[in-house]
Amino acid sequence: MSDNQSKIEELTLEDIMGDRFGRYSKYIIQERALPDVRDGLKPVQRRILFAMNQDGNTYDKAFRKSAKSVGNVMGNFHPHGDSSIYEALVRMSQNWKLRAPLIEMHGNNGSIDNDPPAAMRYTEARLSKISQEMLRDIDKETVDMVLNFDDTEYEPTVLPARFPNLLVNGATGISAGYATDIPPHNLNEVIDAVLHLVKHPNATTDELMQFVKGPDFPTGGIVQGIDGLKQAYQKGRGRVIVRSKTSTEELRGNKQLIRVSEIPYEVNKASLVKKIDEIRVMKKIDGISEVRDESDRDGLSIAIELKKDVNSKGILNYLYKNTDLQISYNFNMVAINKRRPERLGLGALLTSYVEYQREVITKRTNYNLAKSKERLHIVEGLIKALSILDQVISVIRASSDKKDAKSNLIKKFEFTEKQSEAIVSLQLYRLTNTDITALQNESKDLNADITRYQAILDDSGALNKVLVKELTAIKKTYGSPRKTVIQEKIEEIVVDRTVTVADEQVMVLVSHSGYLKRSSLRSYAASGDDNGLKEGDYPVYQRELNTLDHLLMFTNKGNLIYRPVHEITDMKWKDTGEHVSQTIGLQDDEVILKAYSFKNFTDPSYFLIATNDGFIKKTKLADFAPGRTWRKRATTYIKLKTDNAKVVNVKFINKGQFSGTVMLLSHNGYGLRYDIAEIPENGARAAGVKSMDLREDTIVDIALVKENDIVGIVTNRGAFKRMLVSEVAPTSRARRGVLIIRELKKDPHRIAGFVVISSTSALEVLTSRGQTHDIIPDEHPLGGRYSNGTFLIDVDSEGEPINIKNKLIIDSVNGEISK
Known part of the structure; x- marks a missing residue:
């Protein structure tokens, strides 16, 4: 009992989980999901190629059932599910996934439509011809071999990979904390880059990109974005556009x-x-x-x-x-380099490959050198034996057995153990004059080979020549033209709205309370005078528009709401409409002040904007073009200085079509008029300049006026008067102005609103109790500056006037509200 207790360790859950997950992560990073930088293969792919090669299932032999290959791999090297092995085998045969498929398959191996392949009992497979280059020289101790999972066979840790498979066929995989996405490339271009790197070890990325133009996908297509390619090849991460x-x-x-x-x-x-x-x-x-x-x-x-x-x-x-039809492709060139996952640029990746190939050639040369020396040693012994053949035969005949014969040859003629073994194993037919000549020629050839092998090992230049020669031969045998076109710039996609929006005439309404709708002209015509608005609400904009038009709505809190007409909810004209607060957050006391429509935002015209706290500005229409977030939030069209400030009016002015003056009236009865040219242009977020010297007063409204215009003014006591604009002489901006109503000691008049009187329209006064009072301007005389007008509205019964505007008269031709 005490022995068992001594084996129990107390560990925290965090330590156990960290240790176990660390081991798991290391395993799937190194042994499952990421390719090796040297051969570009994941372990399952490497094991499939090795097992099929070991089984003689090569390109020059007949096809064999895929199930047999999968069984060999699973039983000998890869103790995982047969489905994962078969999927890996199938992918290596798909010519729309790999630029140079490593497996040839008979039968259904899937499709570009993502159809599943046939079951492995129905398909047949063998190694492709180019996969032989992945395995060439594996029998010459060029790679390290390790025991398999049950220590019954040896398997390679990496394949010789005589061409740069990682770049040619690419790789994709996801492991713990790492992912890789390496696109396929053109064999000719990659080998050319390797050859250049062999001759110029310090070659820059730009130099290598003269050879490797970019990815060469098996499905072709067009790659756009040289800058993204440069970034990817320099840092191992980058983004390009792939287009059909x-x-x-x-x-x-x-x-x-x-x-x-x-x-x-x-x-x-x-x-x-x-x-x-x-x-x-x-x-x-x-x-x-x-x-x-x-x-x-x-x-x-x-x-x-x-x-x-x-x-x-x-x-x-x-x-x-x-x-x-167009996607973005993100390079993430992560591979196992020296048993560690690394993100590698083009230069680092090719450098690792070149170093590995030098190592493979060195190991192969050492192997060949040892084999040649061993054979030369045997040949020299045979030549010596044939030169004293009679004596050798006598010694052998006098010996009791093979072991005694070998021992006697070593003692008498100083043969080595290996030479004596070869002599006693010599067949009688070799004892001819012709055979001695063959042995002498073989000796000559072996000496030449040994000299050549030694030169390769002693001279890095000779080794590089071998590497260049072999890569050039592979390029000549397996190279193919580029499929993917590389374009320098990413073409910006501009979708013409006429393609996505049906060209249609509709009726649009915007209400003071913030309701918005569009209806067909048929629905509008059938609805009569019923516009569907709630009691107390009224239209600030109503007009026939095209679905391709743009609508701007200005609130009294300085917020601008944009809507393309085709995105306004289509509904019956008798419906109330959709409130803008459903998509754009508005304050409780925020209302729509004005709305305007436009075909585009390139018109050189501008807006005149004024606030009640004495600021005014002009802003170009182009400054109000919608940004990316117009669907989620309103934009600012004027900066308000205080929380109580609000916009009193927004006027649209066609550039070059108005040269009059702007008139401002204050709540306490002051009027000011000056040339519109005195107002400078400001950006959308600016507050503007001082419009009037208020002195504890506020601006009621502004109007664009000419010298012979007449304005209608209504006061808080229900008085109305008509006055010539010329009563207020034009001066300059930011002055106090002149008094335009007679000041009373008791219960003085205060201006509630004013409007430029049109010759054809009536006026409508809105009161604090939600009532309206119509006024026919021509029925009232003109008043001077010091006149307080005529009492028309009973404030005790109807409420105090809070606004005055032209009576809404809808033009029968274009549905526009007359001003």
Whole structure:
């Protein structure tokens, strides 16, 4: 009992988990998920190639059942599930995954549509011809061999890999804390880069990129972004764009067809075709009539048939942006280097490969040298024996057995153990004059080989020549033209909105309380005077627009809300609409002040914006172009100085079409007028400049006026007066202004609002109790500056006036609210 207790250790769960997970991580990093930088293979791939080679299942022999190869690998080297081994074997045979497949397979080995391969009992496999280059010289002690899982056989820790497989075929894998994504490359280019590196060991990444242009995917396609490639090849991490190769064909009836002949690497073709067809069915773009997969044994082909007179370039750009016709590929070149995972650039990766190949050639040369010396030793003994053949025969005949014969030859003629063994094993037919000549020629050849091997071992230049010669031969035998096109710049995809949005005329309404809607002209015409708004709410904008137009809405708190017309919720005209706060957060007392629509934001016109605390500015329309976050939050169109400040008006001015003055009225009855040119232009987030010397007063409103205009003014006591603009003489900005109502000692008048009177419209006064009072301006006389006007509204019964505006008259032609 005490012995058992002494074996119990008390450890924290954190220590146990850390230790166990550390061991597990090390195993899957080194022995499962990441390739070796030397041969570019994961352990399961290496074991499959070695086992098939050991079994004689090579390219020059007949195919064998895949199940047999999988069984050999699982039973001898890889104690894991047969499905994982078979998947690895199948992937090495797929010519749309590997640039140089290492396995040849008969039967269904899957497809680019991600169809599963046939079961291993149905398929047959053998090593491909190029895989022999991965295994060449493995029998010459070029690589370290270790015992397998049950210590019954030896397996290699790495294959000789006589070509740079890691770059040629690429790799992908995920382990604990590490992942790798190395794209396939062109064999010719990679070998050229290796040859250059052999001659110029300090070659830079830019020099190597003169040979390795970029990835060469087995599926072809177009790679865009030289800067991303440079970054990837320098640091081992980078991003490029991979785009499908397409062409446009003309059809009868003024129709076109987009033909996709190559798709990005590792994109599922069936899923891609399905996605494009879904776009057609859901009518996300209007212009695709049919999508067909016309791929056959001659190659990949996706046909996208378009409708008559549509923008094929615009549709293709939309598909690039919204489907896998274009993807981003991220380099993450991580491999096991000296038993450690490392992210390697192109130079470091190729340098490691060159060092390894020098090591392989050195080991092979040492092996060949030892074998040649051993054989030369035997040949020299045989030549010596044949020269004294009669004496040798006599000694052998006089011996009692083979062992005695060997011993006697060693004693009498000073042969070595190995030479005496060869002599006593010599067959009688070799005792001819012709054979002595053959032995002498063999001796000569062996001496030449030994000299050559020794030169390779003694001189690094001679070793490099061997490496260059062998790589050049592989390039000549297995090289193929590049499939992927490399383009320097990443083409920016601009999707024309006419492709994604149906061109349609609609009626749009924006209300003071923040309700927004669009309706068909048919629904609008059928609704009569019912606009669906709640009691007390009223339209600030109502107009017939095109779905391709842009809408800007300005709130009294300095926030700008943008909506493309086609994204406004489509509903019946009698419905209230969608409140903007459902997508954009607004304050409780925030309302829509003004709204304007535009075809684009390139118009050189500007806005005039004024606040109640005495600031004013002009801002260009282009400054209000929407940013990336317009769907989530409003943008600032003027900076408010205090929490109580608010915008009183926003005026849109066509550049060059207005040269009058701006008129401001304050709450305490002061008026100021000055030229609009005195107001400087500021950015969207600026507060502007001082508009009026307020002195504890506030701005009620502003108006753009001309000398002969007439304004209508309403006071808090319910008085209304008409006044000529010329009563307020133009001066300069930021002054106090002149008094335009007579000051009373008791219960003085305060201006509630004013408006420029149109010759055809009535006025509408809104009171504090939510009532409206109509005024016909022509029924009232003109008043001077010191007149307080005529009492029209009973404030005790109707409430105090809080605003005045032109009566809403909808133009029958374009639906615009008259000002």
